[in-house]
Amino acid sequence: MWKPDRDSNKPIYEQIADYLERRISYGEFPPGSLLPSERKLAEQLGVNRSTIIAAFAELRSLGIIESRTGSGTRVNKTKWGATPKHTPNWRRFAEGGNFLPNLPFLRRIREALIQNPTLIDFASGELSADLAPTKEIAELMNNYEYTSYLGYDNPQGSTLLRQALVEYLAKYRGIQTTESSILITSGSQQSLYLITQCLLSPGDAVAIEDPSYCYSLPMFQSAGLRLFRLPVDAEGAQAEDIRALYKKHRIKMLFLNPNYQNPTGAVLSDERRKQFLDVTSELGLPIVEDDPFSLTSYDGEAPLPLKAKDSAGAILYIGSFSKIAASGLRIGWMVAPHSIVERLADARQQMDFGLSIIPQQVAGQFIKSSYFEPHLDRLRMELRFKRDLLIEALEQELPSAAQYTIPQGGLHLWCKFNNQINDSKLLDESIKKGVVFVPGSVYGSDSGFVRFTFARPKAEDIRLGISHFSKAIRELDLNV
Amino acid sequence: MWKPDRDSNKPIYEQIADYLERRISYGEFPPGSLLPSERKLAEQLGVNRSTIIAAFAELRSLGIIESRTGSGTRVNKTKWGATPKHTPNWRRFAEGGNFLPNLPFLRRIREALIQNPTLIDFASGELSADLAPTKEIAELMNNYEYTSYLGYDNPQGSTLLRQALVEYLAKYRGIQTTESSILITSGSQQSLYLITQCLLSPGDAVAIEDPSYCYSLPMFQSAGLRLFRLPVDAEGAQAEDIRALYKKHRIKMLFLNPNYQNPTGAVLSDERRKQFLDVTSELGLPIVEDDPFSLTSYDGEAPLPLKAKDSAGAILYIGSFSKIAASGLRIGWMVAPHSIVERLADARQQMDFGLSIIPQQVAGQFIKSSYFEPHLDRLRMELRFKRDLLIEALEQELPSAAQYTIPQGGLHLWCKFNNQINDSKLLDESIKKGVVFVPGSVYGSDSGFVRFTFARPKAEDIRLGISHFSKAIRELDLNV
Helix, strand or coil: CCCCCCCCCCCHHHHHHHHHHHHHHCCCCCCCCECCCHHHHHHHHCCCHHHHHHHHHHHHHCCCEEEECCCEEEECCCCCCCCCCCCCCHHHHHHCCCCCCCCHHHHHHHHHHHHCCCCEECCCCCCCHHHCCHHHHHHHHHHCCCCCCCCCCCCCCCHHHHHHHHHHHHHHHCCCCCHHHEEEECCHHHHHHHHHHHCCCCCCEEEEEECCHHHHCHHHHHCCCEEEEEECECCECCCHHHHHHHHHHCCCEEEECCCCCCCCCCCCCHHHHHHHHHHHHHHCCCEEEECCCHHHCCCCCCCCCHHHHCCCCCEEEEEECCCCCCHHHCCEEEECCHHHHHHHHHHHHHHCCCCCHHHHHHHHHHHHCCCHHHHHHHHHHHHHHHHHHHHHHHHHHCCCCEECCCCCCCCEEEEEECCCCCHHHHHHHHHHHCEECEEHHHHCCCCCEEEEECCCCCHHHHHHHHHHHHHHHHHHCCCC | CCCCCCCCCCCHHHHHHHHHHHHHHCCCCCCCCECCCHHHHHHHHCCCHHHHHHHHHHHHHCCCEEEECCCEEEECCCCCCCCCCCCCCHHHHHHCCCCCCCCHHHHHHHHHHHHCCCCEECCCCCCCHHHCCHHHHHHHHHHCCCCCCCCCCCCCCCHHHHHHHHHHHHHHHCCCCCHHHEEEECCHHHHHHHHHHHCCCCCCEEEEEECCHHHHCHHHHHCCCEEEEEECECCECCCHHHHHHHHHHCCCEEEECCCCCCCCCCCCCHHHHHHHHHHHHHHCCCEEEECCCHHHCCCCCCCCCHHHHCCCCCEEEEEECCCCCCHHHCCEEEECCHHHHHHHHHHHHHHCCCCCHHHHHHHHHHHHCCCHHHHHHHHHHHHHHHHHHHHHHHHHHCCCCEECCCCCCCCEEEEEECCCCCHHHHHHHHHHHCEECEEHHHHCCCCCEEEEECCCCCHHHHHHHHHHHHHHHHHHCCCC
């Protein structure tokens, strides 16, 4: 956000007038539109209201804006510019296109965090700064010789990183593959986007876990897919549900997150894994297996992915560094039949012409470096510590109100509250008290559920955050 | 591509058998499908045919494949696996989805370059390795302190880079803007993708230059847009054509590349610039201005972009580092009304969750560094030198056959040949002779046109490349 330069020779009110004129001329405030109030602008720009009044007077004298008592200040409709210019109707364009905006809850959370960066953040599904390997990555960047050609890369992604991932997948996930079966993506989000956009057609039916991260992705709706639910209990989803869905709706694809499922933390049981593989190979049905959390396993032993036993070649496997190293790297991968990798790589060339070579090099160096294992050990220990802090805080602040299963890996705690509390009111009240979380309905659940991401806030803020939250929930329900 | 490891203790034929088994189990060769011939595999893997015969024998003994005289080797339909597995019909999935594959010519060029990296490359629209600031960027990476949080970034892109671009745009392109009006993208391709996907709807009519880079983008067709032509002559496109198109087809948006247009190299004349601004502001019609080449201007003085005079706020301005620094950075930007920037940033979160922070930091450091200006000076000099080498070679090898206007900036020479030569045959013949280019029809022109990118081949290869090309063209037409 622009702020006036207090060291400049130009008076602040003039800087503000110039700034507003620029925004007006760039169509952010079209002719006839209402400007923000003097009070609001003063607050945003951190100046006195009298400075805004002076800036407005300047713009009025130039014929750029006009003010009428009681109806605010507007951009001049008639006098602006030498000849009447027609600004494109940007609002119409912004509302056009196939692409649905993000869910209102998620946008509200994002805005709240921008407006007040001191909010304690149980909402963002990522690691806190101190858990990311910032120093290690800076060290690698400072010491490695970057001599490779900075041209357009292989559409599947950097060969070096794919080679490093072949070893990584064999060592940590029991997956035997070759680099021709790997597509580097900018994270699981892009993997899912490519699959929904390029392999499925509008009207296709797919099955997703309930509750599930996939519900929070308007991309499924934007692609015109019909979504069907696979209820998740303590042992994950159930394969038997697939048969009925397949019969009735001819579902085309299945989205599963078997280890430390987002948001529930559930781990798919061994027996159910086998059933899923059997049912889907019987039906010739592909599974998209999302596996972002396995390496966070607090005791170091996450179950192997379905992909490790995929003798029918039915699984599109998705992984990423976002939850185990740094989301800001924007590096993920997909393991899939080569024909699918080629198709998605080709389509991605049309979307963004592939990823920057630099973070791919850095990520490849990181997993091959001696930093990687100690980082993982520390990450697991710290996540377990933060999980325990959260549970302790909940037990003390809301002893009988919160129900949950203690997760053995991942970044989140999925919490049910006894009361049928309005999600939206609880979020608003929590933001007022200084804390954010993601309401369960974002993942398709009934109201009264909350996802707390304990990985994101600083350890020392967890107790205070839950204290804020308990005040918010008590405001809405005296019985808690 | 996988190759056997000659230093391994495992015999090569066993490595190959394992490799093929893996590819089969991953569904690249479904049950019943034909494997490549022994001869072809031997060639691909760089081994003797007898080694492939041994690998096949191994797989046959395991019941994984079966061979019949005269009908090749197939994956076993019945015995593969303990129970019959149904592999998903990946071919159907790969052909599904809304997204059109890349143009056949472009895919053919890509494949030719992968198969034979010694081809002289006049096709890839990018800088050669020696023109990219590889050393400077490595230097920055090695010396800068990377301490910033590697978490999810601002959806509009790194604040530091946007601040650096505000200065850059003012200094080099005469554009006054604020960082709230800037969206960082992974290059012009992503900017165009976001615009076509999120601001336009299927069935919308848009005007594009003829010939134009936009014709080579299936993304326009994938988005269901109707394309109308604005013929480009030596002074660019003509604004008068807009009025007729608007009346007849209600075009919604206009795509222009005013400086050193791709592929023609034309520069839109001052008079026509004014007319475009007048007509579009009269009609309230937005212009997407693509400006990737201006800083390559050989005499250092490219005309200012339309955006610099955009008093109606009608222009979505697109820039990038791909053609002036390094395409492998994957950093571009859009300057647009804030409401549009917000809409596109929100949609992009659904597609890839934004860009990696690392190349954004590096790019921001680079343009603010003392390396930037000397790099530009060298780039301009070298591009002019390569342009002259190309023209000299054409004059000597094909003295009367090639017609062109000498470009004053950019990476390409647009060449017309007198004869109605079949594009496809000319490309095939050229690949055989050791050189690739892009046939003009990729940009929507009649046949007989060729785009030579002189920026991409090494200076010392330009003469030889044109010699190869002239042999190819003489093969098809003895009159040349």
